[in-house]
Amino acid sequence: MVDEKTTDGQKELSESDKRYWATNLRLIVGILCVWATVSYGFGLLLRPLLSGIIIGGVDLGFWFAQQGAIYTFLALVAFYAWRMNKLDDEFGLED
Amino acid sequence: MSQFVINMIFVGASFAVYTWIAIWARAKSTREFYIAGGEVHPVMNGMATAADWLSAASFISVAGLISVGYVNSAFIMGWTGGYVLLATLLAPYLRRFGTYTVPDFVGKRYDSKTARVIAVVCLIMISLTYVIGQMTGAGVAFARFLEVDVTTGLLISAVVVFAYAVLGGMKGVTYTQAAQYVVLILAFLVPAVYLSLMLTGVFLPQLGFISSHAESGMPMLVKLNEVVRDLGFQDYTADVSNKWNMFLFTITLMVGTAGLPHVIIRFFTVPNIKDARRSAGWALVFIALFYTTAPVVASMGRLNLLEQIYPNGTDQASMVYDERPEWFRTWEETGLIEFEDKNNDGQIQFYNDGTLKTPNQDFAPIAEARGWEGNELSVNNDILVLALPEIGNMPGWVIGLIAAGGIAASLSTASGLLLAISSAVSHDLLKNTLMPDLSDKQEMLYARLAMVGAITIATYLGLNPPGFAAQTVALAFGMAASSIFPALMMGIFIRRINSKGAIAGMVAGAGSTIFYIFLYLGWFFIPETNTFPNSPEYYLFGTISPLSFGVIGAIINFTVAILVSNATEKPSEEIQEMVRRVRYP
Numbered sequence: 092m093v094d095e096k097t098t099d100g101q102k103e104l105s106e107s108d109k110r111y112w113a114t115n116l117r118l119i120v121g122i123l124c125v126w127a128t129v130s131y132g133f134g135l136l137l138r139p140l141l142s143g144i145i146i147g148g149v150d151l152g153f154w155f156a157q158q159g160a161i162y163t164f165l166a167l168v169a170f171y172a173w174r175m176n177k178l179d180d181e182f183g184l185e186d
Numbered sequence: 187m188s189q190f191v192i193n194m195i196f197v198g199a200s201f202a203v204y205t206w207i208a209i210w211a212r213a214k215s216t217r218e219f220y221i222a223g224g225e226v227h228p229v230m231n232g233m234a235t236a237a238d239w240l241s242a243a244s245f246i247s248v249a250g251l252i253s254v255g256y257v258n259s260a261f262i263m264g265w266t267g268g269y270v271l272l273a274t275l276l277a278p279y280l281r282r283f284g285t286y287t288v289p290d291f292v293g294k295r296y297d298s299k300t301a302r303v304i305a306v307v308c309l310i311m312i313s314l315t316y317v318i319g320q321m322t323g324a325g326v327a328f329a330r331f332l333e334v335d336v337t338t339g340l341l342i343s344a345v346v347v348f349a350y351a352v353l354g355g356m357k358g359v360t361y362t363q364a365a366q367y368v369v370l371i372l373a374f375l376v377p378a379v380y381l382s383l384m385l386t387g388v389f390l391p392q393l394g395f396i397s398s399h400a401e402s403g404m405p406m407l408v409k410l411n412e413v414v415r416d417l418g419f420q421d422y423t424a425d426v427s428n429k430w431n432m433f434l435f436t437i438t439l440m441v442g443t444a445g446l447p448h449v450i451i452r453f454f455t456v457p458n459i460k461d462a463r464r465s466a467g468w469a470l471v472f473i474a475l476f477y478t479t480a481p482v483v484a485s486m487g488r489l490n491l492l493e494q495i496y497p498n499g500t501d502q503a504s505m506v507y508d509e510r511p512e513w514f515r516t517w518e519e520t521g522l523i524e525f526e527d528k529n530n531d532g533q534i535q536f537y538n539d540g541t542l543k544t545p546n547q548d549f550a551p552i553a554e555a556r557g558w559e560g561n562e563l564s565v566n567n568d569i570l571v572l573a574l575p576e577i578g579n580m581p582g583w584v585i586g587l588i589a590a591g592g593i594a595a596s597l598s599t600a601s602g603l604l605l606a607i608s609s610a611v612s613h614d615l616l617k618n619t620l621m622p623d624l625s626d627k628q629e630m631l632y633a634r635l636a637m638v639g640a641i642t643i644a645t646y647l648g649l650n651p652p653g654f655a656a657q658t659v660a661l662a663f664g665m666a667a668s669s670i671f672p673a674l675m676m677g678i679f680i681r682r683i684n685s686k687g688a689i690a691g692m693v694a695g696a697g698s699t700i701f702y703i704f705l706y707l708g709w710f711f712i713p714e715t716n717t718f719p720n721s722p723e724y725y726l727f728g729t730i731s732p733l734s735f736g737v738i739g740a741i742i743n744f745t746v747a748i749l750v751s752n753a754t755e756k757p758s759e760e761i762q763e764m765v766r767r768v769r770y771p
Contacts, residue, residue, distance in 0.1 A: 104770075108770045111770055112770065118274075119275065122270065122274055123274070126270045130263045130267050130436065130440075131433055134259065134263055135263075135436065146396055147395060147397065147405050147407055148407050148408035149405070149411075150423070153407075153423045156256065156259035157252075157256075157395075157481040158396075160262075160266070161262065161263075161477055164269065164270050164474070165467075165470050165471060165474050167270055168269060168273040168466055169467045172273070172463035172464050172466065172467045175278070176460045176463060176464070179459070179460065
């Protein structure tokens with residue numbers, strides 16, 4: 092769904108613009124993979140697989156559904172903000 | 187000092203702060219009215235977003251919902267996980283684009299008045315359904331704690347919101363929301379800390395959640411499982427059989443969260459894109475503080491309640507009705523607790539006799555052997571939060587705090603929603619569609635008038651709630667997921683989407699979602715007009731409940747928009763340049 096190709100008649104994007112956007116997209120895909128794994132994975136569909144690991148007397152999947160997923164979301168959003176703000180600086184971007 | 191006076195002091199003091207902010211933060215331009223001048227500090231905006239997000243329903247009802255068991259973890263993950271989508275897919279780019287409202291982005295990006303108006307219609311449907319619950323929530327909080335009737339409580343709330351929202355617009359709303367966050371989070375955390383100390387001896391509720399139950403030495407959650415199992419309920423942590431519906435429901439809540447206009451516009455108020463990213467992180471910090479505590483209040487609150495009713499263990503005699511404690515009497519008066527002595531033994535038998543959800547069938551013979559003739563106690567789930575300080579014997583000021591917290595949660599969400607509605611009316615419907623010649627001054631006057639109108643309608647609907655008020659979750663989240671979220675995301679990430687695609691997508695996505703909801707919940711929510719009974723056998727694939735359809739609506743929106751756009755002309759040169767600007771600063 093991402094249109095990397097520049098089509099005719101359209102302004103060419105600079106190499107640096109393309110690299111910036113590609114880095115952003117890679118980062119988003121990575122973050123959403125972790126996001127889905129901890130919530131839909133550990134907390135939901137894969138819960139039975141984690142039943143061997145006990146935390147607070149119950150299975151790890153349960154803890155992920157009610158606690159762990161939220162902590163992970165927090166780490167993901169914080170990481171994205173830090174990484175992208177750094178990327179903006181690296182590309183000398185100001186808005 | 188009587189409890190009434192304490193409650194008055196807490197609510198009165200918090201109202202004094204809100205009113206002071208209303209006078210201090212008056213909006214002087216449309217920029218201040220719509221986006222607080224774009225000068226809000228990211229931490230401040232994070233707090234305001236959290237208060238915007240945590241509604242009356244979250245504050246009062248969510249712990250009760252979660253206490254039912256694992257299946258309702260969907261709410262916990264859904265209402266926090268949406269912020270990951272918002273932070274990575276929408277908020278920064280929309281801030282960089284620099285609009286005042288959500289339909290404003292849709293209108294400019296797709297260069298279409300029709301698309302703008304459709305977005306306005308979706309926004310109003312979402313926000314209006316949502317605001318009714320907030321107004322009634324505030325009224326109920328008033329009625330319970332300040333001994334006024336619900337109508338008076340609702341009118342007082344409307345006047346207070348009126349003061350800071352009409353005068354200050356987004357600027358007034360932002361600073362009051364930050365103050366309201368402080369009130370509501372203290373009101374939620376303080377009783378949770380008490381509860382955690384009482385049951386586990388651990389100060390931090392999130393740690394108490396996985397610690398040992400002080401009295402029995404067993405892990406708290408294992409103890410809770412044992413107690414509920416011994417009373418015929420399903421284990422608190424028991425897994426569910428229909429994972430796919432829970433999965434779709436969770437994802438609908440997440441995508442819907444990211445598509446709620448009153449939350450999105452909060453990110454227009456920070457100075458720049460970097461602050462928008464930071465602010466999303468702070469918002470989630472403040473929201474996580476609430477949602478990681480909610481399961482603790484749910485589980486420990488339920489355990490505590492059951493221990494009070496069965497003071498010597500579940501296999502021993504239960505509480506004698508004539509010796510019931512004070513809190514029991516208080517909440518009986520409100521109807522949130524009801525007792526009926528079915529076997530005339532004067533004791534309160536509270537168990538799952540098979541008429542409540544998820545019964546443990548093996549328990550029926552045991553109950554019969556004990557001479558029980560059915561569950562005798564009905565407990566409204568809201569009790570877990572509202573009556574927590576009294577059940578846990580906490581000091582009077584904690585009750586005052588809960589009163590102020592419940593009202594803060596209602597008012598902060600209501601004001602955010604009202605602002606989203608009024609700015610869509612004045613900026614999108616009037617200035618950008620019907621009356622393009624408005625000056626800045628005139629537009630602000632219309633914005634204030636729209637706010638007055640929105641408050642009046644919301645108050646009226648709060649006093650006379652229509653049948654669909656209870657369907658907020660289905661309608662608001664389904665609509666936000668299937669209309670607003672895809673339109674915004676494609677606007678940023680897929681350059682090829684043109685106005686025809688976006689319009690067709692929104693109409694198909696929102697249309698199919700509403701259609702599916704009406705099929706099961708009644709046409710226009712009129713009772714008894716539903717085409718199919720609202721039960722799993724009749725759902726699509728036997729799985730998709732009307733609450734979970736939003737994500738399917740979103741997929742329909744994406745598909746239709748992409749197909750139609752590719753079959754029609756490319757967006758103009760200027761539009762493509764606009765998309766470029768959203769992506770690269």
